[in-house]
Amino acid sequence: MLSDPQRQELRARIKAAVAARDAAAVMKDCRELLTSGKPADTAFCGTSITQMAGALVEQLGAKRLSTYLVRSVTVEPMLPALTVEAALAGYVLDVQVGGYGSYMDEMLNPQSALAQSGAELVIVMLDLEEIAGQLPGLCADGRGVGVAEELEQSVGRVEQMLRSYRSRHSGRLVIQGCVLPEHTPLGLVGDANLRYSLPNTVGELNRRIASLCNAIPDCVFFDVDQVAAGVGRGSWRDTRLFLASRLPFAMNHFNAYCRALVRSFSVMFRAPRKVLCTDLDNTLWGGVLGEDGPNGIATGSAFPGNCYLSYQRYLKELSARGILLAIVSKNNEADVREAFAMRAADLALTLDDFVGLKISWGEKSEALRELATELSLGLDSFVFVDDNPVECEAIRQCVPEVAIVAASVEEPWTLVERLSAEPFFDAAIVTEDDVHRSQEYKAQTKRSELEHSAVNRDEFLSSLGIVATFVDALDAPLARSVQLLAKTNQFNLTTRRHSAADVEAFARQEGGLAAAVRVRDRFGDAGVVGLVLARTDGDVCTIDSLLLSCRVIGRGIESALLAFVAQDAVLNGATVLAGEYIATKKNAPCATFYSDHGFQRRPTPGEEGSVFYTLDLKCNLPHYPNWLILEGMQSNEFAGSTAITT
C-alpha cells in the first residue's frame, strides 16, 4: 500500500520524466503509482501518458491506433484508465467517442462521424437495454414465451450493425457482450433451474454474439461478463451511478475492465508467442533432480507433486492448441531421460511432447538463441518459465525480446494462474495449422537429418517430394491468410499487416490477385504457409505483399510464389512485374529476394525507405523450381502455354 508521501514522490518523479521525455521512466513510475488503486492516480498517469504519446511510439515502439468508441453508456470517466492500460500493453490510442443515442446511425450510415473517422479500431459498448431490451420482461416468469424470437431479432440487429460497418470499412471491431444480470424476480434458485431465466438467456445471447463475431472478418467478442464475474458480479455495477449517470460499472473496476478490453483487441494487432521454454527443477517438478534423484523429485497426484502435475497438464493443453514446448534446463541429459522414464506414471508430459531439449550446463540465453535458430522462429515469440531469479534476470538482460514468467518455489500452486494471466498466447481463432504445428516441427528435425545425408541441394529437395498447392486466399481459409499477414516477420517483403477486408479487396477487384500456398512433403503437412497479394494495372503488375512462413524457407516455395504471380500477371496482360522491399528489423532473410530472381533495382527509393524492383516478363518469366509438384488453381502447363504465346 502506497502512503500519501510516496504517491507525491512518484508523481514528482513522473513529472520530471515527462519533462525529460523519458518514456521508459514514465511507464516504470506509473506502473508503481497505479498500485495505489486511486482514481486520482489513474487520471494523473493518463494525463502524463497522453503528454508522452509521441515518445511512447518513438522510444518504446508502442503502436498508435485511431480508436472510435460506439457506445450507449457513459464512458468518459473511464478514458484515463483506458489510456493507462493501453499504454501498459504497448498501445497509444487516439480516442474519439460517439454520441449516446446515435450508435445505430454511426454503424449503418455511410456519412456518420464513425464512417468519416477512418478509425483503425472500433469498440462497440452497448448495454443489455439496447441489445435486447425486451428480454428482462420476457424472461420474468422463466417459461420462455417469446424469448427465442427476441433473441433472434436482437442478434439479427447486432449482425446487421457489424456487417454494415464491415462492408464499408476495414477498422478492427470489438463488441462487448452483456453482464449476466442479478436481482431478478426468480431469485437464485429460479435463475439457476429455469431454462429461460434472464441470466441463462443473456448467457445464450452472449454466446450467439460471440459466434457471430467469429464469422465476421476482423471482429472479436469481448466477454465483459467474464471480467465482472472475476471481480464479483455483485460489486460490478454501482447502481446509484448507473441510474443517475448511466455509468456502466463501478469506478473501482475501470482498470480491470480496460485491461481485459485491451487484451481482447490485442489479438487483432499482435502476433501471439509460439514457444514455451520451461525449466525442470522446481518448475516442471518439485526439488532438484541432481540432488534428490528421480524418485525424490515431487510430481504426481499427491501434494505438493500435484501442483507440478497441474502445470504439466496446462503445458500439454497449450501444446494441443499449437504452442511449442521446449526444455531449457541445467542438468545432465542422461539424468533427465532417466527421470522421464522412471517417473512416467507421475508426469503428464513425455519427452516427445517437446520440440526442443536444451539440457546442459551452458548459459540459458545461448540455449534460447540456438532453439530460435533450430525452429526458425524469432526470439520475440519465446516465453521462458523458470523459478531462479538469477536465470530470469540473465534472460531479461541478454535476450530482452523473450517474455519471462517467474515460477515460485514457495507457492508452486500459483504457476498456472500466473501463466494464464499473461496475454501472450491469446488468439481469437485456432486454425488447423496451429493444431498440427508441433508435429510439423518434429518433421522438420527429420528433414534436417536427411539434408545432412543427401549429396546436393536439388537431390535433397527432390527426395522430399514437396507438393505446393495454390489456393484462393479467401479459401485458405481467409482467417489463415490474415494470420499469416499478421504473424510473418522474417520472410515478408513489405510487412503490411492487412486486414481480412483488405485481402478480400485484392481477391475481388479486377486485375487483383490474392493467393495462398499450402505445402506438404513426405514427412508432413506444413499447411498454408505462403501468401501473395498483387494487382495488375495496365501492363504493370505490382506485388503488394509476398510472404512465407519461416518454416519452409529454402525449399523453393518463394520462387514458386513468384512464378505463380508472374503467370497470373501475364494472363492479365502485364509485361512488367514490380516488387517492393521494405526493410524491417527482422526481414533481412528476404532482402535479396528480388535481385536473386533477376529483378532490376529502381534508382528511386520509396517514402518509407523502401526499394523498388522491376522484372521484364517478356524475356524473364520466372519459372517454378523443378523439384516441386504443383497442385491447385492454375496448373503449370496452363501457365506455361500462355508464356509461349506472349
Next chain:
Amino acid sequence: MNSQEVPQSLRDIFADTLEIAPEEVTPELDGESTENWDSFRHLQLILALEGEYGVQFDPQQIPELTTVSRIMTALASKGATL
C-alpha cells in the same frame, strides 16, 4: 483567497481531473467559469473524490457540488479527512 487554503491531495485531484495548474485551485474555483469543468469532468471529479476519500455522494447532491468550497464542505460533512 488562494490555493494554499485547499489541502494538497484535494488540489491535486482538481488539477489532474480538470487539467489546470494546482495554483488555480482556490476555494472559489467553480464550474461556471472553468472551461474544462464540463459535465463529464464533473462526474470524473466526483468519482475521483469518492475513490480517494472513501465516501459516496447522494446523486441529488452531485449536480450542486460545483465549487471547490462546496465540495470541501460536503467532504467534511461525510467525515473525510482532507
